[in-house]
Amino acid sequence: MSRILMKGNEAIGEGAVRAGCRYFFGYPITPQSELTHYLAKRLPEVGGLYLQAESEVASINMVYGAAGAGARVMTSSSGPGISLMQEGLSYLAGAELPCVVVNMMRGGPGLGNIAPSQADYFQATKGGGHGDYHLIVLAPNSVQELLDFTGKAFELADYYRNPVMVMADGIMAQMMEPVELKDEAQVEIPAKPWAATGMIDHPGSKRIINSCYVIPEEMEAVNIRLKEKYTQITLNEQASEGYLLEDAEIVLVAFGTVSRICRAVVEKARQLGIPAGLFRPITLWPFPAEELKRTTGKAKCFLSVEMNMGQMVEDVQLTINGRAPVYHYGRLGGMVPVARDVLQEVQKLYSGGVVK
Amino acid sequence: MKKVFKRPEILKDVPFHYCPGCTHGVAHRLVAEVIEELGIRDIAIGVAPVGCSVFVMDYFEIDMFQGSHGRAPAVATGIKRVLPDRVVFTYQGDGDLAAIGTGEFVHAATRGEKITVIFINNAIYGMTGGQMAPTTIMGQVTKTTPFGRDRETNGYPIRVCEMLVPLEGAAYLARVAVHTPKAIIQAKKFIKRAFEVQLAGLGFSLVEVLSACPTNWGLSPLEAVKWLEENMVPYYPLGEYKSPAGGAIND
Numbered sequence: 001m002s003r004i005l006m007k008g009n010e011a012i013g014e015g016a017v018r019a020g021c022r023y024f025f026g027y028p029i030t031p032q033s034e035l036t037h038y039l040a041k042r043l044p045e046v047g048g049l050y051l052q053a054e055s056e057v058a059s060i061n062m063v064y065g066a067a068g069a070g071a072r073v074m075t076s077s078s079g080p081g082i083s084l085m086q087e088g089l090s091y092l093a094g095a096e097l098p099c100v101v102v103n104m105m106r107g108g109p110g111l112g113n114i115a116p117s118q119a120d121y122f123q124a125t126k127g128g129g130h131g132d133y134h135l136i137v138l139a140p141n142s143v144q145e146l147l148d149f150t151g152k153a154f155e156l157a158d159y160y161r162n163p164v165m166v167m168a169d170g171i172m173a174q175m176m177e178p179v180e181l182k183d184e185a186q187v188e189i190p191a192k193p194w195a196a197t198g199m200i201d202h203p204g205s206k207r208i209i210n211s212c213y214v215i216p217e218e219m220e221a222v223n224i225r226l227k228e229k230y231t232q233i234t235l236n237e238q239a240s241e242g243y244l245l246e247d248a249e250i251v252l253v254a255f256g257t258v259s260r261i262c263r264a265v266v267e268k269a270r271q272l273g274i275p276a277g278l279f280r281p282i283t284l285w286p287f288p289a290e291e292l293k294r295t296t297g298k299a300k301c302f303l304s305v306e307m308n309m310g311q312m313v314e315d316v317q318l319t320i321n322g323r324a325p326v327y328h329y330g331r332l333g334g335m336v337p338v339a340r341d342v343l344q345e346v347q348k349l350y351s352g353g354v355v356k
Numbered sequence: 357m358k359k360v361f362k363r364p365e366i367l368k369d370v371p372f373h374y375c376p377g378c379t380h381g382v383a384h385r386l387v388a389e390v391i392e393e394l395g396i397r398d399i400a401i402g403v404a405p406v407g408c409s410v411f412v413m414d415y416f417e418i419d420m421f422q423g424s425h426g427r428a429p430a431v432a433t434g435i436k437r438v439l440p441d442r443v444v445f446t447y448q449g450d451g452d453l454a455a456i457g458t459g460e461f462v463h464a465a466t467r468g469e470k471i472t473v474i475f476i477n478n479a480i481y482g483m484t485g486g487q488m489a490p491t492t493i494m495g496q497v498t499k500t501t502p503f504g505r506d507r508e509t510n511g512y513p514i515r516v517c518e519m520l521v522p523l524e525g526a527a528y529l530a531r532v533a534v535h536t537p538k539a540i541i542q543a544k545k546f547i548k549r550a551f552e553v554q555l556a557g558l559g560f561s562l563v564e565v566l567s568a569c570p571t572n573w574g575l576s577p578l579e580a581v582k583w584l585e586e587n588m589v590p591y592y593p594l595g596e597y598k599s600p601a602g603g604a605i606n607d
Contacts, residue, residue, distance in 0.1 A: 023438060049437055053430070054463035061427035061460070065403075065434020068421050073434070091424050196419035196435075198442045200398035208413050210422040 006179045008172045009034035011143045012102055013042055015150030016074055020187035021100070022048030023073040025062035027055055029081045030114040031170035032104040036076070056081035060088030060101075067097035068209035070195030072154055076102035079112060079120060082128075089163055090129030093226075094211025096194075098157035100150065101135075102166045104173045107334025115334025116169035116257055121311035124165050125285040132223055134230050136164040136237065137284040139255040143177035149282075158190050160233055167284065169307070171257045171336070233286055240288035241280045242295045244270065248277025250346055251299040253292070253316050255281045258305050258337060265305075265342045274350045284312070289319040301349055302326040305342055307335070364388035366397055368415050377570035377577025380409055380476065382534040383543075387447070387474055388416065390548045394555070400443045401435055403428040405452040408482040412447045426457025429464035432471040443554055445472040451481045454490040454514050461516075461562070468525025468559035472550045475516060475562055478569040479588060486572030490514045493591050498572070517564050517597040527559030529597040533566035533589060535581040546596060558600050566592055 006014070013035050016024070024039045040050040053059040059075045066073040077085065082103045092099060105120045107113040124137045136156050140149045146168065153164040196207040213219040241259075244266055245251065254262040259280040269276035279296060281288050296302070301324050304313035313328040320326055329345045331337045363369060366388040374380045391400050397418055404413040406425040413420040423431040428446035436444045453461050453475050461473060480498055481487040487500040491513050495504040505513075520526045528550050532543035543565060550561035566588050570580035 023434075025434065051433070051437060054459050054466075057427065058430040058433075058460055058463065061424060061430035062434035062437075064423070064427075065421065065431035065436075066438045067434070068431075069401075069435045069438040071438040073438075087424055088427075095422075196401060196421060197439055198399045198401055198419050203398070206417050206419055208420045208422070210413060210420075212410055212413075212422050 001183060002181045003178055004181060005176050006143055006147070007034055007176050008143050008146050008168065008174060009104070010038045011147040011179055012076070012150045012166065013038035014181070015147035016100065016154070017042055017046055017048070018184060018187070019072065019151040019154040020189050021072040021074050021154060022046065023066045023071050024048075024050045024075065025053050025059045025066070025073070026075045026077065027053050027059050027081060029078045031106060031173045032076045032078050032102060034173070035102065056084040057088065060085040060092070063099045064088060064092055064095070064097060067092065067099045068095065068196050070192045070197055072158070072189060074100040074102065076104070078104045078114070079106045079108050079117075082120060082123070086123070086129035089135065090131050090133060091211055092163045093129075093133035093135065094131065095209050096161040097163070097209065098161050099163050100153045100157055100166065101163060105167060105169045113334045114170055116171045116307060116336055117334055118169065118256060118258065118307040119309075119311070120167065121284065121306070121308060124167055125287070125315075133226065134233070134285055136160065136162055136233060138164065138166050139282060139284050140166065140168055140172065141256050141259045141280065143172075143175065144179050146172060147179055156237065160229060161194070162229070162233070167256065169257055237283055238286045238288040238290055239282035240291045241282060242291070243278040243280070245277040245279060245295045247275055247298060248296065249275045249298060249300045250349060251277050251279050251296045251302050252305055252342070252346070253279045253281070253302055253312065254305040255284060255312065258307060261337055261339050262305050262342060264339045265346060268339065268343050269346050272347070274346060276346055281312070287315040287319070289315070292316070292319050300324055303345060303349065304328045305337055306330045307337065308332065364392045366391055366417050368417055370415070372415065373411060374408065375571040377568060377580055379534045379567040382540060383474065383476055383565050383567060384412060384415055386534070386540070386544045386547050387445070389544060390551055391418070393548070394551055396443045396551070396555070399441065400445070401439070403431045403435070403444070403446040405446070405448040407449040407452050409447055409449060409476065426452050426455070427460050428452070428457065429460040429469065429471065429473060433464055433467070433469050436469065436471050440470070443472070443551065445474060445551070447474045448476065449482065450475070450477045450479065450489040450491040454516055462520070462523075465520050465523045465526040465560040465562070468527065470554050470557055470559060472554045473562040474547065475564045476567045477516070477564050477592065478567040479513075480569050480572045482569050482572055493587055496587075513591065515592060517562070520562065521598050525560050526562070526598060528553040528561035528599050531564040531566065531592055531594050531597065533584065533594055535566070535568060535584045539594070542594070549599065553600060564592070566594070
């Protein structure tokens, strides 16, 4: 065990290497650049490959090829690049290929900027590409979690044969924090009896990596199988963290960077005698609805704080289902909520009669 | 009775879905024969495109991938980098490779990716119903060039082999046709060379195959073969464009 100071982007890279990832295909974009710099150096040290593709479209399709050939593989990008990968993500989900995709979100729409944002929540959790499918989406909120969740992402991807997205932003990507590095252990990568590695590995039976089913009955059967998988993931993988929720009458809901800010807001509110608490989704898909319902029985109102126009708030509303009012507070375009402003919002709700 | 001619074992024994007179079947057979003759069936992995020949994933009895439109060379790159001792090839049409996939095949060639691309050029989009392809020749009537391809609106047809010649990573480039027995014999020879270049680890190899699409050309199979000879071959000269030995156009 060692404790070192690491940058967020580098922690993801180290987390990937320690999870047995040996292949990275990507295209330059800010603010995820240090991840590629780290892996371009680190992967060759462990016999792996960093390959810079001609575009994000090519990157994600290289990931498709490598994943279908049985490798632990990843790519990373930010907003515009992740948009270009959506067709490929749909193919990966359709062909049930495991891989990890990192999105260091940035201000948009369009070219936007490189400042922190959470405006890709809908894209990540509600589809993004065409067709009925889901990514598993993890939202770390510390450099330690960037490292740990990247490892977890590979495990989930292999277990469910599904692409997993790790979502953060420029703050998480660029900041440095101490990280506990466990001693490197031999990684057990599960057997992949579906991988198309050449018939020399499985004589007499060809394998196809495919998402094309021209007969609707067959395509429906595939969709039903996928739906059953997504149901299993929803039942088994919801993850969240609660802070001072037991007696909370106002519950802030926030993920990633914003959850750190909201923790400070909750502490300030408590000092002012306002019974506030924080619910932090760790998995954005599946949304941790069960835990949100279970831990917020006393809540009289919810405030979803996000760096967007109001995206996760819809999942909070669906979960709370009219039992209590659900509000949204957001900063846009790469601006980060300030604790003082969020606190003011909380005070407004508390004194405005929403919480009685 | 002694069997002197049989179906390659790599080709699934089912009727192909291709239209009468379509030459995808001939091209499939040539690739299958080459793989069989080189004894690489067990280590061959193919990538199917989007378009008529997507079903090559079913017809070839080897491990196959189905890639998204135009991206087969990127998929093949992913496979080959993970499994460098396998023989990886793509089978792509002209819309797939020379329009939407322009980035992927050019950069696979640039990197000298050790894959083989079988590029079927029939100067039209087949599966979607006969629209103009990047390789549709000047004046050719298609569903989206009802008055014939004209340079003001559509520009000029793309010559894929010629444009790849200057790229250092491209080790083997050839254009063949499958409209006459003589051409078919040459086609097989060059397809074999392309795979041999990959096996020798020399770099990127591509064979462009001029192919007939009677249905979307609105011709009978015999007329289509004649049209290919009279219209496509003059614009797309046959021969080797680049080979490790030096490379010259020969017929």
